[in-house]
Amino acid sequence: MVLGVAGGIAAYKACHVVRGFTEQGHSVRVVPTESALNFVGAATFEALSGNPVSTGVFDRVEEVQHVRVGQEADLVVIAPATADLMARLVAGRADDLLTATCLVATCPVVVAPAMHTEMWNHPATRANVATLRDRGVTVLEPAHGRLTGPDTGAGRLPDPEQIVALSLLRLDGCELPQDLSGRRVLVTAGGTRENIDPVRYLGNRSSGRQGFALAEVAAQRGAEVTLIAGATDELPVPCGVELIRISSARELEGEVAARAADRDIIIMAAAVADYRPTTTAPAKLKKNSASALTGVELTENPDILAGLTASRREGRISADTVIVGFAAETGDDTGSVLDHALRKIRRKGCDLLMCNDVGSGKVFGRRRNRGWLITPDGSVTEVDDGTKFRVASAILDSAVRLIPDR
Numbered sequence: 001m002v003l004g005v006a007g008g009i010a011a012y013k014a015c016h017v018v019r020g021f022t023e024q025g026h027s028v029r030v031v032p033t034e035s036a037l038n039f040v041g042a043a044t045f046e047a048l049s050g051n052p053v054s055t056g057v058f059d060r061v062e063e064v065q066h067v068r069v070g071q072e073a074d075l076v077v078i079a080p081a082t083a084d085l086m087a088r089l090v091a092g093r094a095d096d097l098l099t100a101t102c103l104v105a106t107c108p109v110v111v112a113p114a115m116h117t118e119m120w121n122h123p124a125t126r127a128n129v130a131t132l133r134d135r136g137v138t139v140l141e142p143a144h145g146r147l148t149g150p151d152t153g154a155g156r157l158p159d160p161e162q163i164v165a166l167s168l169l170r171l172d173g174c175e176l177p178q179d180l181s182g183r184r185v186l187v188t189a190g191g192t193r194e195n196i197d198p199v200r201y202l203g204n205r206s207s208g209r210q211g212f213a214l215a216e217v218a219a220q221r222g223a224e225v226t227l228i229a230g231a232t233d234e235l236p237v238p239c240g241v242e243l244i245r246i247s248s249a250r251e252l253e254g255e256v257a258a259r260a261a262d263r264d265i266i267i268m269a270a271a272v273a274d275y276r277p278t279t280t281a282p283a284k285l286k287k288n289s290a291s292a293l294t295g296v297e298l299t300e301n302p303d304i305l306a307g308l309t310a311s312r313r314e315g316r317i318s319a320d321t322v323i324v325g326f327a328a329e330t331g332d333d334t335g336s337v338l339d340h341a342l343r344k345i346r347r348k349g350c351d352l353l354m355c356n357d358v359g360s361g362k363v364f365g366r367r368r369n370r371g372w373l374i375t376p377d378g379s380v381t382e383v384d385d386g387t388k389f390r391v392a393s394a395i396l397d398s399a400v401r402l403i404p405d406r
């Protein structure tokens, strides 16, 4: 693949993007602009990629690089892309090796812009982004946060891990269409923690990766996304997403209830504890206070998903909201994984259920996932093994089809 690097301060993060791709076995040819080399030296990119680095169309002319680099690429990723670089792509310029490569390339192109908020919001940049998207280029939404100086806002380069995962979607044949533009999506992720005392809790192995990938892909497809997350691995905040942190199932229930109205899609990917200690001890329970720990009494938690679908039936949330649940199942002598999942979707009353087979630790904490998407009428779509971003795309494809026309 070709990694184009334009001349913005975020160019230093391109080093980690090269690493991310090479660690997954991809061969990377870095093509910086001349100004990118003001930030990171060619030697750094050459050492990290193991490939030569040139910037101009007159470097190594006998190799006809200005044509060959683009022809040989399976994927072109530009990270960071400056406002100027996008303007040159839109105009069809070919005045350096990167723009010439982009004119030649017929493979998917992913552009990760990074610039100050004012530049990102300028009508010229907005128009250039729209034109590139019309031409089939994937233009990633930038993150919000700290910019070069003390200021913050939209325009930060996404985390290298996010750029790699989102770019590889295009190699997997997934588009990131703007089909959720104007839509409001709510996603829950991670595991809940139910406190026993100030130091102990009941928790679970959820990493939050699938929920974070859903929020990220939905936002990249144009949605306004709120992500309510419990305990997760350390994951980058999805770009442009409102993140709310909770700890227990009852906190999650409260935040979901406060934000469920007027959503087009609600996805319950969180691993919610079924039970919580009936009381939380105000002081640490002593090991030798016999029954205090061995006899922790449990109370059933509310089923938030079932509560949401009941609210929809009773008109408290829009009848048009598409509600998606998750089911981590193992087969047993009362039925297969799919039998259990089908009973669950009918019991919970949701529109779509992503079912995983979690026998022998197949999902938790992994970066990949697979399973089946089930609807209440019993139709089953297999979701092939892929990254959690790939699975997120498949879930959103199905959910989008269920949104009633406006």
Ligand code: C5P
Pocket (backbone or CB within 6 Å): 249, 268, 269, 270, 271, 272, 273, 274, 301, 302, 303, 304, 305, 306, 324, 325, 326, 327, 328
């Ligand atoms: O019943 P089970 O835990 O297998 O159901 C899983 C689905 O239900 C997930 O979508 C999960 O987020 C949701 N759930 C919930 N409230 C609970 C338990 C699970 O919303 N108390």
